[in-house]
Amino acid sequence: MISKNQIKLLRALGQKKQRKALGLFLVQGEKNVLELASSTLTVKHVFATAEFIEQNQQALKDFECIEASLEDLTKASTLVSNNAAIAVVEIPTFEVPSAQGMMIALDGVQDPGNLGTIIRVADWYGIKHIVASSDCADPYNPKTISATMGSFGRVQVHQLDLAHYLETSNLPVYGAFLEGESVHKTEFAAQGILLMGSESHGIRPEAAKFVTDKITIPAFGGAESLNVAMATGIILDNMRRQHS
Amino acid sequence: MISKNQIKLLRALGQKKQRKALGLFLVQGEKNVLELASSTLTVKHVFATAEFIEQNQQALKDFECIEASLEDLTKASTLVSNNAAIAVVEIPTFEVPSAQGMMIALDGVQDPGNLGTIIRVADWYGIKHIVASSDCADPYNPKTISATMGSFGRVQVHQLDLAHYLETSNLPVYGAFLEGESVHKTEFAAQGILLMGSESHGIRPEAAKFVTDKITIPAFGGAESLNVAMATGIILDNMRRQHS
Structure with missing residues (x-):
């Protein structure tokens, strides 16, 4: 279940000001969430349906997964479709590259x-x-x-x-x-x-x-x-x- | 002013079934409506703000223009922005081209x-x-x-x-x-x-x-x-x- 505070957090991350203040952003939709497994980004939580978690155990094994109903995920999402999974991810800090390539x-x-x-x-x-x-x-x-x-x-x-x-x-x-x-x-x-x-x-x-x-x-x-x-x-x- | 029946028509043309039945479609937004002047399409009406009609007299001279407030146009439009003009246009019939070029x-x-x-x-x-x-x-x-x-x-x-x-x-x-x-x-x-x-x-x-x-x-x-x-x-x- 997604707690009230977690829903508040997800909503807040729809706003640039809050993303900046909290250093977090949202990754939504099955394909995008699964991409996190092969990225170097730091994932705080993944909210997803039981079915999605079950089907993608391997890809999600390093993440803290919180089961939620499709209905709750849809309510919490800032997008209209593709709501089987929402991840809260740390905004990475990286150095500005010197111009090359x-x-x-x-x-x-x-x-x-x-x-x-x-x-x-x-x-x-x-x-x-x-x-x-x-x-x-x-x-x-x-x-x-x-x-x-x-x-x-x-x-x-x-x-x-x-x-x-x-x-x-x-x-x-x-x-x-x-x-x-x-x-x-x-x-x-x-x-x-x-x-x-x-x-x-x-x-x-x-x-x-x-x-x-x-x-x-x-x-x-x-x-x-x-x-x-x-x-x-x-x-x-x-x-x-x-x-x- | 846009009459109640005209608003009904504009709304109806948001649906494929109605477009097909009436043989009409909508062209919305300033740029798209102005493109009609140089096309061979048959324009039934243009609903537009007084300002838009005034500024584009030359391009609109062959069309029946109906003045409307930006508020009414926004209400009637199926799009979220760019509502200074809406045209009702006949769906053209053309022969399927033989494959060439x-x-x-x-x-x-x-x-x-x-x-x-x-x-x-x-x-x-x-x-x-x-x-x-x-x-x-x-x-x-x-x-x-x-x-x-x-x-x-x-x-x-x-x-x-x-x-x-x-x-x-x-x-x-x-x-x-x-x-x-x-x-x-x-x-x-x-x-x-x-x-x-x-x-x-x-x-x-x-x-x-x-x-x-x-x-x-x-x-x-x-x-x-x-x-x-x-x-x-x-x-x-x-x-x-x-x-x-």
């Missing part, structure tokens, strides 16, 4: 679903680090975590002073603009930062001034733009085909 | 947001026709239309007996599977059908048997899969770099 930088991407989808596609292409301006969506927002489809455990998102980070990096910065060199023709370096702006404002001037290469996805039809997560995936594919 | 085929893609995102990226890459199995999401679902970001007017989605369509087509059918030839190495024909399955079931056997070329997006990290819309965009980019 292939990285993604995000300037003002505010939709948590987009951020989560970017984390997922980054993981697909083997990117380990995303640096994000401090006004980007919270990487620990339940909607972000949900959209990562388990990739939250393999990609680190660092919120920081983006302009400063770009200024002090020695890597080429590939900035996605609507005008720029076609990614079909760009020669990408083996190490570099892909900088993506928000859907509404693009890359802002403070970050744009550190762009070394303006790139664009060539358009063949009538659409004016692509979703930022989609554009990130397509550009990563173009980078990786040269450096696998 | 570059096309997309969708097998059981049931999420309207994914379908809308696929329509948007198809439009970006200049694809005009999508054929979809009859159990795919409704192309006229308000969530689909919203996710197209205006591309609904430039891409035709045909729901049909997909296996039969693929059987009778003479084009190569590129099926996206988790195993298959890397799209970085595939030589795509100038004309062909890209077949995508649903996230949960992939391409089903009835459609899979007409696949001539199994393809895959090479993975470099830990993610098990990509969202179907993301995968569609990445593969289209790979096709277009060979045939622009």
